[in-house]
Amino acid sequence: MRDESFSPESLWKRSAILESGNDHLILAPSGTGKTSLLSFLFGMRNDYQGSILMDNKEVKTISIAEWALIRRERISIVMQDMRLIPTLTVEDNLNLKNNLKKMYRENDIRDMLSRLGLQEKWKQKAGTLSIGQQQRVSIVRSLLQPYELLMLDEPFSHIDEENIRLASELIVEQTRKKGANILMVSLGLDYNMKFNQQHRL
């Protein structure tokens, strides 16, 4: 991703360019539309005023098929509501993602889980996990694909300090490996992660 500019309120109603090669933090108190912003950037919603350009292409004009490709290979996301499939096991939830590009072997995936303390949860139904555990699974899932940008929407809200450290380490390590960048939206904390650019909503 080379270029991204939009003029909504605050970051909205302004123009900004998020350049690739940078990690971005967007600070956003509740109610300022951070989830909406990521929805626009991920092609989930189209109802914005102004323009959002991705590689100089208006995001509204990207077709459904192109979005599918972008989500498989260019942008990954950790959503605030996680969106796991509750009736499937952790294994199935992760495999659903990994099967798209087959980037990781089962051992690697289970490794990541145990780094976040979830090794015994492999065969457990996702709906029976705590919110914090679901968040961690959701984070692992987001790593199981190639990407240029990893977007995170309040990924650590239900995770304790130690696990936040472990998780953020994992995220940064995998992202660097892919030569990619992070765009995180947070209420106010940076979780000790390093960001080149900061914005406000």
Add this chain to the structure above:
Amino acid sequence: MMRKVLLKSQRPLQLIVAMLGALAGVFMLLFSIQVYLDLSAALNAREDLLGSDYLVIQKQVTTLDSFNPESLGFGTNEIDDIRHMNFVEEVGVFESSRFQVFAAITGLPGSREIYTEAYFEAVPDRFLDVVTGDWQWKEGDERVPVILPAAYLDAFNFGFGPSQGLPPLTEKAFKLLTLKIRIRGNSDVFFNGKIVGFSDRINTILVPLDFLRYSNLNFQTRQPTSPSRLILAVTDLSHPGIARMMEEKGYDTNQENLKGSRVKTILLVVLVLFLFIGGVIVVLSILTFIQYGQILISRVNYELRVLLLMGYDHTKLANHYLGYVMIWLAIIFLSAIGLLYLAEIELLKYLKEYELSTQPGISLYVWLAAFGLILVYTAINAWSIRINLRRLAKNLQG
């Protein structure tokens, strides 16, 4: 695993009901076609394959005709119209005697004599069903060949004869009898008739056309009128167009002749009815299927959105669903074909009781219709699924 996700909300009972509905409609459609083809073939097989069929027609007599006998005749235009019907090969006109004639049969056992007033008719030779080398007459011949209706022979042998104490006669014996003809025109003229045959086809006293025209010319006591009867050479007595023409134009004929044609017409009506009902059921079942698919998809909207957000292509997901639909369709159509085979066997047994037979097995047209139906079902379902998933992919916020 995809199956787990995509079909999570499947309700087997609903699906079975939808499939049964489809099976009923498809079977009905296909079977009606098969039955029609079988019955047509069977009826046709009974017809004389070598030559034309023949049909004698006249107009229906109503009370009004008593006041206007002319209306019972066939006009030239009318004859032309009939000639142009696609099942008519040739039209022959009955010419009738326009003079008073008496006939007497002598030589019966016990020196009995039958004497009656009669009438003559004639048709072109090619319409005769009696093969005889004896059918010529030219002016000056005293001997006139005559063909009597076969019914007269029966009437004599089983009706008149017994009532008069006369023994039955064979065709051959009858032909040996002497037939005296007296024509009372302007004056009396006598001829010797010779019975040369009996006709099953034409129910009248036939004389050679030459003789009749000569007699009319010389002895007629009234003017020519339009012919009141026609004999038609048709391609096939059971052609449904015949019954239709008789009905529409108000013609009459020996009812027996029309049976084949009437049966075919009724067959057609029943067939169309069944096709229509079958078609309605098929349409309804397609709608039921579509609805089932929609409900299936809507029940897993959340899961589908998750998949789409992960980067799954909506057309690939649609194809997954289509794959299941194809499996269901395969079950339905294989069952329908199976049922068709069973029904066909029963049908052939049934036809055999009526001494009708036809080729066993499912007709090519039925296969084509089945194939067509599969295409329709598949296309409509594919379109519906694709639309649903596309709509979903455009609204991922959920």
